[in-house]
Amino acid sequence: MIEFLTQPLAYGFMQRGMIAAIMVGVLCSVIGCYVVLRGMAYLGDAIAHAILPGVAIAYILQGDILIGALVAALLVALGIGFLTRRGTIKQDTAIGILFAAALSLGVALISTIKTYALDLTHILFGNVLGVSNSDLILIAGLGLVVLLTILLLYKELLIVSFDPVLAATLRLPTELLKNTLLILIALSVVISLQTVGVGLVAAMLVTPAATAFLLTRRLPAMMVVSAALGAFASITGLYLSYYLNISSGAAVVLTATSLFFGAYLFAPHRGIVWHLGGRARRANGRTESTNAE
Amino acid sequence: MRTNAQGQRETIHKSQMSPSHLQIHDLSVAYHNGTRLALEGVSFDVPQGMRLAVVGPNGAGKSTLFKAIVGLLPPERGEILIHGTPYGAHKQCAAYVPQRKEVDWSFPVNVQDVVMMGRYGSLSWLKYPSKSDHAIVKRSLEQMNIGALAKRPIGDLSGGQQQRVFLARALAQEPHILLMDEPFTGVDAATQEGMLNLLDKLQTQGMTCIVSTHDMNLAATRFDRALLLNQRIIAYGAPAQVFTTENLLRAFGAHAMLVDGQTLVDECCPPDEHFQIGESPELERLEE
Numbered sequence: 170m171i172e173f174l175t176q177p178l179a180y181g182f183m184q185r186g187m188i189a190a191i192m193v194g195v196l197c198s199v200i201g202c203y204v205v206l207r208g209m210a211y212l213g214d215a216i217a218h219a220i221l222p223g224v225a226i227a228y229i230l231q232g233d234i235l236i237g238a239l240v241a242a243l244l245v246a247l248g249i250g251f252l253t254r255r256g257t258i259k260q261d262t263a264i265g266i267l268f269a270a271a272l273s274l275g276v277a278l279i280s281t282i283k284t285y286a287l288d289l290t291h292i293l294f295g296n297v298l299g300v301s302n303s304d305l306i307l308i309a310g311l312g313l314v315v316l317l318t319i320l321l322l323y324k325e326l327l328i329v330s331f332d333p334v335l336a337a338t339l340r341l342p343t344e345l346l347k348n349t350l351l352i353l354i355a356l357s358v359v360i361s362l363q364t365v366g367v368g369l370v371a372a373m374l375v376t377p378a379a380t381a382f383l384l385t386r387r388l389p390a391m392m393v394v395s396a397a398l399g400a401f402a403s404i405t406g407l408y409l410s411y412y413l414n415i416s417s418g419a420a421v422v423l424t425a426t427s428l429f430f431g432a433y434l435f436a437p438h439r440g441i442v443w444h445l446g447g448r449a450r451r452a453n454g455r456t457e458s459t460n461a462e
Numbered sequence: 463m464r465t466n467a468q469g470q471r472e473t474i475h476k477s478q479m480s481p482s483h484l485q486i487h488d489l490s491v492a493y494h495n496g497t498r499l500a501l502e503g504v505s506f507d508v509p510q511g512m513r514l515a516v517v518g519p520n521g522a523g524k525s526t527l528f529k530a531i532v533g534l535l536p537p538e539r540g541e542i543l544i545h546g547t548p549y550g551a552h553k554q555c556a557a558y559v560p561q562r563k564e565v566d567w568s569f570p571v572n573v574q575d576v577v578m579m580g581r582y583g584s585l586s587w588l589k590y591p592s593k594s595d596h597a598i599v600k601r602s603l604e605q606m607n608i609g610a611l612a613k614r615p616i617g618d619l620s621g622g623q624q625q626r627v628f629l630a631r632a633l634a635q636e637p638h639i640l641l642m643d644e645p646f647t648g649v650d651a652a653t654q655e656g657m658l659n660l661l662d663k664l665q666t667q668g669m670t671c672i673v674s675t676h677d678m679n680l681a682a683t684r685f686d687r688a689l690l691l692n693q694r695i696i697a698y699g700a701p702a703q704v705f706t707t708e709n710l711l712r713a714f715g716a717h718a719m720l721v722d723g724q725t726l727v728d729e730c731c732p733p734d735e736h737f738q739i740g741e742s743p744e745l746e747r748l749e750e
Contacts, residue, residue, distance in 0.1 A: 206569060321588050328579050331569050335631075338532045338558050339583035386615040388570050 177411045186297040186364075189308055190403035190421060193364045194373065196312045198399030199319060200357045201378030202392050203350055207330050211261060212249065212351075214371035215268035216358045219245035221275025221367065224292055229282065235307065238362055242355035245271055250348045295366030295418035297407070308360050315353050315360075319392075326350060327388060364403075365418035376425040377402060383429075383436040398428055484508040484531070484639055484670060489540035491523070491530045499538065499693065500526040506689060506698050508672065510638070513665055515681035515701070516674040518691035519714050524674040525561070527691065528641045531672075532558045544639065557637035559628045561644045567617045573627050574612040577602055580634030602633040607656065622653030629657065639670045646675055658684055678705060 177183045204213050220238040227237025245267050252263035291299070300308075319326065329336040329346045336343045354374070361370040381395035406421030413420070434441050489504040501523040508514055516524050529535045531542055533556075541548060544555050557580070580602070581595040591599075603609045606626040611619065616627060625645055632640055646654050661671050661684075675681055681688050681701060688704040690696040696713040697704040 206566075324579075324582050324585070324590075325587070327571075327575075328582055331566065331571060331576075332560070332579065334529070334532075334534060334558065334560055334564070335579060337534045338556070339635075340533070341582075382570065386570050386617075387572060387575070391570050 174408070177408065182298045182300070183407070183411065185300045185302065185305055186417070187404065187407055189300040189305060190297055190364050190407050190417070191400050192308050192312050193361045194377070194399035194401075194403030194421070195396045196315055196357050196399075197361055197370070197373035198377035198381070198395040199392050200315060200353055201374040201376075201399075202381065202388065202395055203326065203330055204354065204374045205378040205382055206388075207350075209354070210371060210375045211264055212246075213354060213358065213374040215249070215264045215271075216242050216246055216351075216355050217361075217367045217370040218268055218275075219271035220359065220362065221292070222271055222278055223275075225275050225278035225282070229278065235304075235359060235362070239356070239359045241271065242359050243352060246351035246355040247348060250344070250351050254344065291366070292362065293366050293368045294416055295362070295364050295369065297364040297417045300363055304363060308363075311356050311360050315356050318349070318353060322346070322349065365421060369418045369422045372422040372425065373399065376422065376429050380425070380429040380432045383432040383439045386438070398425065402428060483510045483512075483545070484672075485543040485546070486531070487541050487543070489527075489530060489542060490538045491526050491535050492538045501530070502694050504540070504691075504695055506695060508639075508670055508687070510670055511665055511668045512670055513661060513684075513686045514670075514672045514689060515685040515687070516672060516689045516691055517676070517678055517681050517705075517713075518696075522692045522713070524691060525643055528558060528643055528672070528674065531639070531641060532556045534558075555637060556639040556641060557632035557635040559625075559632050559640070559642040559645060562621065562624055562628075562648060565616075565624070565628070567624070569617075570615065572613050572615050573603070573608060573619070573630075574599060576616060576627050577631045577634050580631040583635060598634050598636070602630040605633055605660070606630040620650075622649040625649050625653060625657070629660070637669070639672065640664065642671070642673045644674055644676070646677055646680065681705075 178187065201213075204210060220241050223237040223239070223241025223244075224234050225237075226232075226241075227234045230237075248267050249260065249263050252258050252267070253260045325336075325341055325346055326349075328339070329341060329343050329350075333343055336346070357374070358370050361373055365373055377398040378391070378395045380398050381391045385391040385394050402425035403421050406424045407417055409415065409424065410417040410420040432440065435443075437443055485507050487505050489501055490499055491501040492498065493500050504523075504527065516527065518524055526535060530537055533542075577599045578591055578595065581591055581598060585591060585595070600609070600612075603612055606629055608623060608626050608630060611623060611627075616624065619627065629642070629645070632642075645657060649657075661673075664671060673685070682705055683701075685701060687699060688701040689698045690704050690709055690713045692713045697706075697709040
């Protein structure tokens, strides 16, 4: 059994992949709590796809692909914030427009690259086993920045997410906080690029946090549980990927999804089974009270 | 009783002596898209410690007025003075209790968390709540009689309890002006009475309370002044003077009708927020 777990880690690329996957799993799951609570799942997906033109431009200019991705993600995140600022356009409309535009631009740019040396599947679905030491440092650095910001701005982000009206009444800079959150999401998405890829990062932002939402009743607990679920899904997913020889990103996301459905069925208070049980208890209580009369 | 104009002259005069009240002068606020005015040329004064009911049909701009007073919606024109200075000079001056339907009740916070949010305005960035903040939260919870619910998730509460939580939060803000949007909608009679008693107490402490309501009986009997609003001010003053047949016809138009010498206001559509306990949903009866 121990060997079953340690054997894959004999390889350096598996060790690096494991560390990267855990860091990304934790990071996405924590910021994902805000994504879930504010109903921004679609936004996470849009930012992820918006990375494509950035990657393409960086490749054409022979620059760092991660930096290209970061710039593109930030531009789209702030672009969405700008379009919805005055409430003239609804957020999902703004996202729909920019999402499709960025994706098209990315495809157009990539189709101009004659050689196609750029491996699109790595961007779309991740290549966690190709993580280098410098990638690890970048993931750790940016991840730390995001987590620290979440910790330091806890009360501001909580209030602006739960009650924007109160936030405005208290004179908090709501636009700035909203944009800070968008930037944090963009950073998380870029960091996740290598492990789960553009196509699946939205799942990492949403699934563990949604599972934690079903299991907890307070935001700090939700974040901790979400982080643990994200880490667990990443580790389990990588082992599955190793032994079953399937794509690592897909394995991680499928593990997280199984956890979600487990919680959806069995979570106390919010799970389906609990509700059925509650109905049965209420029915029992009613017959008892009628008997008492 | 004095007329509106006389009232204004008097309060302006008063403000020169003690500028501790709310003055709204020629306020116009547009809807989000800026094409239509939600409020137009609204002017009135509320002396400190006054209890004011804001009454008007749906879409009359009651919520808009409140949101403008707390600085949430920027005015197109006009000004709002609190203690004689523009809003923003003192940021924790006014507290706003939102309508219950505006709150996400599935959000993972408990009662204490929500009330603590009222303290965030006086906490600087990166600071966590201090002992005194916790004490104020505890006191606010006890004042609203929900100390025992402190650790309960807000989604588990009844309508009346939910209303009390948000009132407790407003108290924790330690405001001079308390604004409550439809606080009596969908709460039980005990909670309503409890809230009115609290308003009595707050009034003796000099807090100005402005409450929007559909219940004109309540507005007429339990408030010092009434403001009848329909985009513009229809009438402002003592409730008995405000709720005249003529004014109600002007405010509610076709929804107001005369039956046997009494004015009835038909507000059956749009329905959902009018179905409330202890009150006939279709017709609100008015004493003249």
